[in-house]
Amino acid sequence: MLTASQESLCGGCHANALKVSHPSGITPRKKIPPEYPLDWKGDLTCTSCHTPHGNSPGLLRGVKHGREFCLACHERKFFDKMPDQGASLMAGHMNSGIPETGQAMNLDPDSIRCLGCHSQSGDPMGVNVDRRGVLRHSDKSVNHPIGVLYADAMRFGGFRSPAMLSKAITLPGGRVSCVSCHEGYSKQHGKLVMQNFRSALCFECHDL
Ligand code: HEC
Ligand code: HEC
Ligand code: HEC
Ligand code: HEC
Ligand code: HEC
Ligand code: HEC
Incomplete structure (x- = not known):
């Protein structure tokens, strides 16, 4: 058992992963494929998408990347309805909070x-x-x-x-x-x- 929620444990080092990011620490209303496991309380959390002890690029679970990864849980029409077809969201987290220097x-x-x-x-x-x-x-x-x-x-x-x-x-x-x-x-x-x-x-x- 972990000593606290992953949002708090992982977020202690990866604070940006909680800002302008995919929701984490929420109970999904829809069915999630078993390749992306929910935690013990049924929540979608960091390790639903990541294998923190793995070595895949971005420590992402499974073999899917980019749009294909998102489509593992979302229907195509979820993105088709957006004016940019979801293109601006594909990175999962938006790294907000990092001050840009020299820009x-x-x-x-x-x-x-x-x-x-x-x-x-x-x-x-x-x-x-x-x-x-x-x-x-x-x-x-x-x-x-x-x-x-x-x-x-x-x-x-x-x-x-x-x-x-x-x-x-x-x-x-x-x-x-x-x-x-x-x-x-x-x-x-x-x-x-x-x-x-x-x-x-x-x-x-x-x-x-
Ligand atoms: C003690 C600080 C610390 C904690 C706690 C921590 N991480 Fe990390 N994490 C790191 C460091 C340092 C790296 C390597 C960063 C690099 O290579 O630039 C990293 C790398 C990562 C990466 C890969 C980044 C990439 O670009 O490949 C992911 C994903 C990640 N961590 C997720 C998690 C998750 C999920 C948890 C909680 C289960 C977690 N981390 C907890 C410090 C931490
Ligand atoms: C719905 C899936 C999903 C959830 C939930 C999720 N992530 Fe990610 N995360 C991603 C994707 C997608 C990437 C981009 C991976 C790549 O490099 O292709 C990513 C990248 C990262 C990275 C690499 C650096 C960056 O900011 O882009 C870190 C660190 C990270 N996630 C930490 C976390 C932590 C901590 C949590 C929980 C608070 C979390 N993630 C929850 C999908 C998710
Ligand atoms: C492991 C399953 C899973 C994956 C993979 C996943 N999502 Fe989600 N996503 C969810 C769940 C669960 C919700 C919460 C809403 C719900 O229950 O229907 C959600 C919510 C969202 C929302 C709504 C946020 C809001 O507050 O309006 C967006 C946008 C989104 N996801 C985009 C993405 C994108 C882009 C990717 C790929 C980087 C992705 N998702 C990958 C499960 C997933
Ligand atoms: C101080 C607050 C504020 C900031 C900062 C801001 N916006 Fe807006 N934006 C608004 C408001 C208010 C509206 C009107 C929304 C409405 O009427 O529903 C708007 C409307 C828009 C629209 C709709 C078309 C238009 O021009 O009216 C676009 C596109 C847009 N913003 C993009 C951006 C982008 C890109 C940035 C960053 C470069 C940005 N906004 C920063 C407050 C802001
Ligand atoms: C991948 C390209 C892309 C990115 C990145 C992007 N947008 Fe957009 N955005 C669009 C397109 C395309 C439209 C629809 C234009 C139209 O209807 O003519 C749009 C429309 C909008 C609107 C108007 C929505 C409405 O219902 O009237 C707002 C506001 C907006 N964007 C804000 C933002 C903000 C804020 C960001 C950054 C967080 C952003 N956009 C990033 C492509 C993008
Ligand atoms: C996120 C906080 C924030 C929000 C929300 C916000 N503002 Fe501002 N606004 C600022 C800051 C900070 C400045 C000062 C910029 C500077 O010092 O040049 C500013 C400056 C301005 C200025 C220029 C005034 C001057 O004398 O330089 C105007 C006009 C203004 N805001 C109008 C608005 C309006 C209208 C809205 C609502 C649509 C709005 N602001 C929402 C933070 C905000």
Whole structure:
């Protein structure tokens, strides 16, 4: 028997595997194939997908990789419904929390991933980050600084303390990211982390 949940034991060293990642430590509603075993309490956990004592690439269980791996548990139509066919989720974890050094504007890896599709000139949504680090949505959504350190902004006042922020808000490496406002790992691609009725999302950080 393990002394604590795997989310806590493995997460002690792999904290990023719990942020902007596939759910872990949950009781599946659907049937899971026996190659990906649930733990003693019937939960999908780290070792449902990983063999921590193995030597396969990424310590992944079984022989399936990439999309094939995901399709072991999910139906094809689960991904077909997403605007990007799930392409942005295939890595399993999104490494949020790692501060990028030497990157122009200090964008975190999650924002870089989003911008991989959302900043090309061909993006029908027209999202872009300009040279000063201002994220420009299309006309109807907010334009917003991105890549800025929350703690730096806080020193000038007008922001709630990070400890008071909803757990839904992620600040990878302490910075404002696409995934501070949008869910980075969700079946509803691009969903806001919370409803923005009466600017509730904005007031989560801005203390006006
Ligand atoms: C004491 C710290 C520690 C704990 C606890 C820990 N790991 Fe690791 N893990 C490591 C280190 C160090 C590596 C090697 C990283 C490298 O090679 O860059 C690693 C590698 C991995 C990799 C492979 C990474 C790759 O790119 O190939 C996976 C997957 C992984 N661990 C999963 C787990 C799981 C699941 C658990 C819990 C059962 C766990 N780890 C617990 C430290 C830990
Ligand atoms: C639904 C399946 C799934 C679950 C559950 C899962 N992982 Fe992973 N994990 C993956 C996939 C897929 C990869 C990418 C493997 C590859 O290199 O192809 C990965 C990669 C990793 C890596 C390598 C580095 C990285 O961040 O990409 C670590 C470390 C890791 N997982 C730890 C964990 C820990 C700790 C847990 C539990 C908290 C966990 N995983 C739960 C699917 C899962
Ligand atoms: C071992 C089985 C298993 C594998 C492999 C697996 N998943 Fe899942 N996934 C689940 C379960 C269980 C849930 C929880 C929902 C449910 O019970 O239907 C889930 C939920 C999700 C969600 C919904 C998250 C949310 O909160 O909206 C997404 C997105 C997802 N998986 C994507 C993937 C991707 C991408 C891969 C491949 C990297 C993958 N899954 C591999 C079992 C799996
Ligand atoms: C693999 C490419 C790809 C990646 C990576 C990607 N997206 Fe998308 N996204 C798309 C496509 C394609 C659409 C649909 C465009 C359309 O409908 O014209 C879309 C649509 C959206 C929408 C609008 C959804 C709606 O229902 O109106 C949002 C919001 C969004 N993406 C946010 C994000 C965020 C945040 C990230 C990073 C966590 C991200 N995207 C990563 C391809 C991608
Ligand atoms: C400060 C919060 C915030 C940040 C940071 C943020 N967004 Fe948004 N985003 C929003 C809001 C609010 C909407 C409007 C959503 C709605 O009306 O449902 C939106 C809408 C979108 C849309 C829909 C089309 C559009 O332009 O209106 C896309 C695509 C999108 N965001 C992508 C991104 C990407 C990519 C990033 C990171 C580079 C990002 N967002 C960062 C708050 C944010
Ligand atoms: C995750 C926390 C967070 C959320 C959520 C958020 N903001 Fe911000 N916002 C910041 C930070 C941090 C700055 C300061 C950036 C800087 O110092 O340049 C900022 C700056 C701004 C600015 C520029 C003000 C200036 O004088 O530089 C505007 C305008 C703004 N936010 C509007 C919004 C709106 C509208 C929403 C809701 C859609 C929103 N913000 C949601 C954290 C957030």
